[in-house]
Amino acid sequence: MSLIDRRPGLRVGLLLTPPMLWLGVAYLGALAALLIASLWTQNDFTGTIERSWTLENFKTLFTVEVYRTITLRTIGIAALVTVVDAVLAFPIALYMAKVASPRMQRILVISVLTPLWASYLVKAYAWRGMLSADGPIAWVAAPFGLHTPGYGLPAVTITLAYLWLPYMILPVYAGLERLPDSLFEASADLGAGAWTTLRRVVVPMAFPAIVAGSIFTFSLSMGDYIAVKIVGGTSQLLGNVVYDNQGAANNLPFAAAVATVPIVVMLAYLAAVRRTGALENL
Amino acid sequence: MRRIGSKRLAAVACVGVLALATACGTSSGDGGGGGEKAGEEQGGFTAPDVPMAEEVGDPEGQVNVLAWPGYAEDGSTDKSIDWVTPFEKESGCQANVKYFGTSDEAVQLMKTGEYDVVSASGDATLRMIAAGDVAPVNTDLLTNYADIADFLKDQAFNSVGGQMYGVPHGWGANLLMYNTEAVSPAPTSWGSVFDDASAYAGKVTAYDSPIYIADAALYLMNSQPDLGIKDPYALDEDQLAAAVDLLKEQRANVSEYWSDYLKEVQAFKTGDSVIGTTWQVIASVAQGEGAPVEAVLPEEGATGWSDTWMISAKAPNPNCGYLWMDYITSPKAQAAVAEYFGEAPANTKACDLTSDKSFCDTYHATDADFAAQIHYWTTPIEQCLDGRTDVTCTNYGDWTTAWTEVKG
Numbered sequence: 283m284s285l286i287d288r289r290p291g292l293r294v295g296l297l298l299t300p301p302m303l304w305l306g307v308a309y310l311g312a313l314a315a316l317l318i319a320s321l322w323t324q325n326d327f328t329g330t331i332e333r334s335w336t337l338e339n340f341k342t343l344f345t346v347e348v349y350r351t352i353t354l355r356t357i358g359i360a361a362l363v364t365v366v367d368a369v370l371a372f373p374i375a376l377y378m379a380k381v382a383s384p385r386m387q388r389i390l391v392i393s394v395l396t397p398l399w400a401s402y403l404v405k406a407y408a409w410r411g412m413l414s415a416d417g418p419i420a421w422v423a424a425p426f427g428l429h430t431p432g433y434g435l436p437a438v439t440i441t442l443a444y445l446w447l448p449y450m451i452l453p454v455y456a457g458l459e460r461l462p463d464s465l466f467e468a469s470a471d472l473g474a475g476a477w478t479t480l481r482r483v484v485v486p487m488a489f490p491a492i493v494a495g496s497i498f499t500f501s502l503s504m505g506d507y508i509a510v511k512i513v514g515g516t517s518q519l520l521g522n523v524v525y526d527n528q529g530a531a532n533n534l535p536f537a538a539a540v541a542t543v544p545i546v547v548m549l550a551y552l553a554a555v556r557r558t559g560a561l562e563n564l
Numbered sequence: 565m566r567r568i569g570s571k572r573l574a575a576v577a578c579v580g581v582l583a584l585a586t587a588c589g590t591s592s593g594d595g596g597g598g599g600e601k602a603g604e605e606q607g608g609f610t611a612p613d614v615p616m617a618e619e620v621g622d623p624e625g626q627v628n629v630l631a632w633p634g635y636a637e638d639g640s641t642d643k644s645i646d647w648v649t650p651f652e653k654e655s656g657c658q659a660n661v662k663y664f665g666t667s668d669e670a671v672q673l674m675k676t677g678e679y680d681v682v683s684a685s686g687d688a689t690l691r692m693i694a695a696g697d698v699a700p701v702n703t704d705l706l707t708n709y710a711d712i713a714d715f716l717k718d719q720a721f722n723s724v725g726g727q728m729y730g731v732p733h734g735w736g737a738n739l740l741m742y743n744t745e746a747v748s749p750a751p752t753s754w755g756s757v758f759d760d761a762s763a764y765a766g767k768v769t770a771y772d773s774p775i776y777i778a779d780a781a782l783y784l785m786n787s788q789p790d791l792g793i794k795d796p797y798a799l800d801e802d803q804l805a806a807a808v809d810l811l812k813e814q815r816a817n818v819s820e821y822w823s824d825y826l827k828e829v830q831a832f833k834t835g836d837s838v839i840g841t842t843w844q845v846i847a848s849v850a851q852g853e854g855a856p857v858e859a860v861l862p863e864e865g866a867t868g869w870s871d872t873w874m875i876s877a878k879a880p881n882p883n884c885g886y887l888w889m890d891y892i893t894s895p896k897a898q899a900a901v902a903e904y905f906g907e908a909p910a911n912t913k914a915c916d917l918t919s920d921k922s923f924c925d926t927y928h929a930t931d932a933d934f935a936a937q938i939h940y941w942t943t944p945i946e947q948c949l950d951g952r953t954d955v956t957c958t959n960y961g962d963w964t965t966a967w968t969e970v971k972g
Contacts, residue, residue, distance in 0.1 A: 348972060351972060352972075415835045415836045416834050417834070432819065433819060515818075516972075517971075517972075518972070523968065526968070533964075
């Protein structure tokens with residue numbers, strides 16, 4: 283017997299080392315480097331990073347009002363996108379899981395997945411075209427005396443909700459599919475109508491799945507800056523502040539400090555989700 | 565057994581994290597590059613001691629060019645617009661061109677050390693010199709340097725203590741572009757995008773960079789003389805606050821800010837923007853694509869640029885870099901760039917080679933007095949550039965923060 287066969291501990295160790303290294307070094311290491319960088323400062327003029335420890339970046343982040351506004355706006359957009367996606371995804375997922383024929387079910391799953399194959403940028407620019415002053419939305423709305431919402435926060439919400447919808451549909455669909463059909467029959471036998479069954483049986487049981495989907499839509503929206511650049515008009519979210527400070531002003535330390543905000547918000551969100559017990563039910 | 569295994573793994577992971585963190589802590593530490601010897605001092609900063617090339621050796625076979633859009637055309641935008649291919653044939657250096665949208669982007673990209681030469685505007689030059697990212701230029705190695713207009717040489721934005729840090733390329737003014745169908749009568753003042761911007765609510769556009777604050781300051785110089793602004797790049801705190809207020813009012817009417825020039829072309833084509841600041845090259849491209857636009861120089865004058873080709877202190881291909889700097893300032897290349905981009909060429913001999921013989925008169929290429937009236941992009945620093953000594957001026961860091969506040 284070889285050494286590997288005789289030592290099960292070694293076997294497990296070898297199996298787990300590469301993924302653990304990946305998680306520990308590349309993932310947590312990058313986060314640690316980010317946090318360290320946020321404690322440095324930058325020479326405003328030359329853009330050279332000065333490696334002396336300071337909390338100056340966080341002081342700016344908390345005391346300058348504009349960053350509070352941007353943080354609240356980002357959380358608001360992320361929450362709105364999540365709600366819109368949940369409202370849109372639930373009926374689609376319910377139809378897919380419980381109503382559609384097996385053939386139709388497959389077609390629907392594929393059509394939900396197909397947009398994920400197209401480039402993010404193409405989809406965002408498609409919405410830039412849709413929302414333009416001479417785009418299709420303006421053309422359809424014109425006979426009713428309406429206008430396109432133009433570029434701005436509504437456009438950002440629409441585009442992000444479109445981009446992340448599959449990430450909400452799929453977990454909700456998976457959650458609903460696990461729901462036994464007998465529960466629907468039992469509910470009907472006990473005299474509940476369709477609406478009551480939906481409200482008191484389906485939604486409570488699908489709730490953990492909706493929460494799982496919301497983790498995707500919320501976190502993806504919290505970090506987005508490209509859609510905002512393309513359809514956001516004059517508005518900016520936290521991602522843009524990070525991008526402008528790193529990509530344009532070359533202020534990596536402050537960009538790192540700003541980047542900790544979405545991390546803290548997501549940790550708070552996950553903690554809140556955990557309290558609902560939704561994570562155990564996944 | 566399992567427990568011990570996972571503890572060991574955790575230890576390995578921690579070592580990895582530490583290694584990464586310390587690696588971050590020591591890499592590219594002294595970006596200043598200056599040795600014990602103090603460099604030249606000017607405008608409140610010290611130029612690090614970076615060696616200058618003594619001779620141009622054999623070409624390396626390629627050169628990495630970082631340029632403003634339209635400065636290094638190889639025929640891919642328009643077949644007839646091509647001055648990069650002749651350079652490649654002549655010098656044997658393959659030119660790899662990257663365009664950038666703002667001076668901030670250029671400063672950041674030059675820090676990577678991947679580029680040999682850069683066309684830097686006056687709001688980037690001093691920052692690159694101070695950071696030690698660019699080297700002094702040995703003008704004796706450039707055959708065309710003698711033909712460059714004298715009023716562009718040894719300026720505060722391209723030299724330190726009499727040592728040139730680049731070779732002047734060209735200069736021009738930021739213009740006001742408008743949609744001829746939506747804006748009537750034709751605008752004559754920057755007021756159309758500031759105090760009177762509400763006439764085009766939701767259709768105004770502006771340049772997405774802190775340096776755009778100078779455009780507001782220039783307008784305030786004329787509309788509110790009480791503020792005492794003498795130079796749009798020398799703003800004390802009150803003057804900066806006034807400019808920021810003006811820009812915040814403007815923002816209510818802005819459709820979007822642009823830094824990608826193609827985004828502006830598209831916005832004017834679709835009608836999402838109808839009026840706003842532009843460069844001549846953007847107006848030309850938009851007109852070429854059939855957009856009904858014109859660009860004018862408003863009565864208040866304008867901010868503008870005076871660009872300088874600089875060579876990286878860490879240039880991987882310094883010989884090809886020098887060959888490029890010499891080629892791009894030759895009369896023929898200068899005539900081609902200037903006519904395409906819509907700016908005054910630095911090499912006045914180019915004036916004989918332009919296809920439009922009155923081109924240099926239109927752009928006042930040899931007119932030093934006219935050139936003096938444009939407020940060239942300059943990096944704002946604490947020492948007021950207008951000579952005031954009783955106040956501290958706001959620096960570029962303050963402008964960056966202010967610009968975030970403008971965008972809200």
